[in-house]
Each structure stands twice: as C-alpha cells, then as structure tokens.
Amino acid sequence: MDYTHLGRTGLSVSRAVLGTMNFGPETTEPDSFAIMDRAHELGVNFFDTANVYGRSEGKGATEEIVGRWFAQGGGRRDKTVLATKLYGDMGDWPNDGKLSALNIRRALDASLQRLQTDYVDLYQFHHVDRGTPWDEIWQAVDVAVQQGKILYAGSSNFAGWHIAQAQEAAARRHSVGLVSEQSIYNLIVRDVERDVLPAAEAYGLGVIPWSPLNGGLLGGIIDKTEAGSRRLEGRSADYVADHHDQLSEYEAFARELGHAPGELALAWLLHQPAVTAPITGPRTMEQWESAVRAVDIRLDDAALARLDEIFPGHKTSPEDYAW
Template identity: 40%
Template structure:
C-alpha cells in the first residue's frame, strides 16, 4: 500500500480517501444509513486505506456524527479531515471563515466526531467577506492549541492559493497543506493553473468527484432521464439551484462522449468504467489522493478496483485526447500566434 505525504507536510495519507458526504439523511432522503456506513468504513480500513473526509454541512452534521462513531476506537489509526464555511444557522456569523464562526464550527465538529483533534481542518471555500489573514491566524491558533494538526482549503482558485501562501508567510503562521478541487475526465480545468499553483506552494491535491457525479460509470444514457435514486436524479430534483446547475454542468453531450470512450477502454481491459475513470485520475500529475463517495459496500469495492488498475499508456492517451479542452490552456494575456507564444512553443 502506497502512503504519500500530503503536500510539503509529513502527514502520510492513503491514495483513496473515503468521503462521507453520503452518510446520513438529507432532505428526508437517506443516502447511506448508519449501519451501511459502518460496513463501508470497516471495509475501507480492511483494504488498507486510512484517509477520511467529511464536512460540518454534510447531511446537517449527521455525516460527522456517523463517521465518528464508525471509526470509534480506531481514531488514532486514521487521518480524519473535515471542513467548515457553509451555514450552520440563520445568523450572519453562522457561516464563513471569520474567527467568530470558525471557533464555534471547530468545537461543534470535534463534538460530533467524538474526538479532541482533527488531522486536517479545511476551509470549504473562499470567503470574500473575511480577510484571509484573519482566517489563517485563527487556524494557526487551532494548530497551536493542539485541536488541529494540519490545515487545508477546498475549491480555491489559483490566485486564492497564492494569496493564502503569501499571507501565511507574511504573518509567520501555519500555511495550507492541501487543496480539495473537483477533477475528473469531464472536469479538467484545474490542470491549467490550479494544480501548478499547488505544486509551487506545496499543497497536495485530494480531488473530489472523480466519476463526475457518476457520469463516467456509464449509468446515464442520451435521451433518458436519470433514475430518481441516482446521483444526477437527486441533484436535478433538488430545490437548491446550485445542485441543479452542478448536474447540468456534468450531464451533457461532451461528458457522455467521454463516458462512451471510458466504457470502450473498460471493455478492452476486462474491467469497469468506474475502475478506468479512477485509474486515470489517480495517476495524474499533482494528485495525492482521490476522494470517493460510495453509498454501499459494493460500490466501495468497485471504486477501489481503480486504485489497483494499471492503466496502459495507450489507453490513458486515448482518454486524454477525448477529454482535452481549450480550458487546459493557462491565461497569459497574449493572443494566439504572438511572438511570446511562438517562443514558448
């Protein structure tokens, strides 16, 4: 089993990270009940993986509670990550990355997880209303108090990663160890500037949605509405506009074409589309760990197969080609064909 270090830290994590977003009930619908969640955690640990990720906002805090109980006495044998930012109440200070909110959010997460420390405490997204200096100073205080071991961020842009790194150096406080970005064959935008920024500033990438919301599993077909119990079906039926928009951004003709090629590669290799999609993303430059979110033990085993699959170079090149887009070109302000562009090429 391979346990790389996360960014420039000494924290060793497994290549697979079990995301607990599905643990509990959301909107009256049980994604994964506590009994099945316990079996998933047991099977994940038995397979040799040790990295877990959740957030205070997942299923109204139930995800943290269920994950904490499932880990139980094995707490010191795992790497436990959670996140804060999203609303935890109706008040103006019940969200964001301010000292006021983060201090309460951390204590609540520790209580729900049933632990006195968190290995990786992450900012769920950038807070435009709070200076990053305030956020980093607050997180540094958590580290100094022993309540948090390492800090990370999620869904930051390249410029936000750079700004955070500069602020941490200027203040002499703990810097981010990791970034959690979306990354898959369907969504490769991070390759242009975000992953290079992570490499430059010492952040390890633990990528989420490697199956593009299930699109890359081959579950969805053209002209057929997603099943109500599928990930896309639940997102499209969600009252939250952001959830519906995210589904629309993944379930389109280009994505289905990529899924078709994934299916062809899987058939040639005698494996599944899920395994192929995972094998592709886990070997990408800059990727430390891949966050997976199974709802059943069977889904877990199917996903973990991708961490053992040795994807042939020819197959990887085919997938690179079918999924490549103009978004992979960094923005430098120079028009195509300019002198600077020709020199660089």
C-alpha cells in the same frame, strides 16, 4: 494499499479517500459503520467529511455518525487521518458560517464534539471567504494548532490565485499555510489544470479531487441506461444526449483495457500531477470496493494519451489560451 505524503507534509495518506457525504441521508448508520470498517481492512486511512453534511438528516448528522463509529474504540480514531470542513452556515444567526475567527473557533469546537475526538488532522475551508482577511484566518488557525485541535489546514474550491494569496499571507506570518486543495476534477471537468494544479504544485499542496466520476457520468452511464439500471433526468440527461458518442467511446475503451469505467476514471486521476487521492462518496459497499480497486490500476502512456483524446484537457495558463 498505496500511500503518499499529503502535499509537502510528512503525513502519509492512502491513495483512496473515503468520502462520507452520503452517510445518513443515503446510507444507514449500520451500513456506514461497515464501510468505514472495510476501509481500514483495505488499508484506507484517509476519511473526509464536513460540518454541513447530513442533508435530510440535518446539518452535522454525518459528523455524528463518524463520531459514534470512533466511539466504538478498537483504534478506529488513531488509524484514521480525519479531514472535515467549515464555511457553510450551520444556523440562521450572524457568524454561524464563513471564516471569521469567531466562526472558526465555534465551528471547530462543534465539529470536535460531534466527531467525539479532541483533534482534526486536516481542517479545510470549504469555500473562499472574500469578506475575511487572510491575517485573521491564519491567526485563528495558528491558535487552533497551538491548542492541539488541528494539525493541518486545507482549502476547497479555491482558484489558483486564491491559493497564492493564502500562501503568501501565511508566509508573512511564518505559518505553514495550506497543505491541500480539494477541487472538482475528473476526465470531463478538467478546468483545474489551467491554474489550480500548477499553483498546488508550486506551493506544495496535495490535490484531493471531488466528484471523480462527475455525478456517475464516468461510471458506465451508457451501458447502465441501456440496461435499464440507471434513469437519467435533468442536466445528466442533457449531457448524455449531447455527448453520447464520446461517453460510448470511453466505455468501449474501458472494456478494451479490461476495467470498469468508474475504476478507470479514478485510476486516471491517480496518474495526474499533484493529485494525492480522489474522494469517493459511496452509498453502498459495492461502490466502495470498486473505488479502492482503482488504486492498483497502472496506465501506460498510450492509455493516458487515448483518454486525453476522448476527453481533451487544458494546458497551464496562459498557454491554455495563448502561445
């Protein structure tokens, strides 16, 4: 396994992140335990979850599964860089969501209880809270750091200017501020290249891409649908119909390189500026094993250029839309 520092910190994390969103609603608890054990066997130390994960099993259910896995002992917690998130409403009462100082305090304590741990390595804001001042957010975070309940703070789904706003507010308080940003980023959806990646680089944030296969569209969707192993519905069906030739070209290039399409998509992300590691949320052990293999793929300049031809990206703003 390859490791890198998370942004400008001294924290070493694996270049593959185990996403747990499917644990509970899609993946049974025993299978979830097996995937997490396998992650450690493969050297993956970076796990990501959120307080709202659980869907049909109820909000918080995924954190509880991770917590019961930690409770088995064997150094599981100590070997894990644990990331969770807050923002979404966990109840119907006022202050049960977003980033007020009150909710940060309550949501953090509730996550710690579910996760059966006394601290979170990376506590992430799942979304921007336009109704709470940054001074209030950072005061609550600073208190949690002083209490030893969190080590670092990160963001998710922020625009570049949100990152700048957060970091400048933190600097005024002499606080560390954000050390990571979790954004949707893949060969198909490359909007973060305009502003988010430059902001992350400028402020020393590690970028953690979510949906690296864009809902499976980069995982060999053409071959799978033609073989009858994948059924398309809704927006995915519309996208494939509109971009069939592009996706077919991509899958043909993956075969030419000798890689599975999904593994190639993950490897491409690992070659992008500011990217720490993509998140893969496996439903099965097979999906997880495939994701980790991507860490060992090395792409030369010609291969990277060919992928840019198939899926054109963006320049940094304002050059993306100006001279």
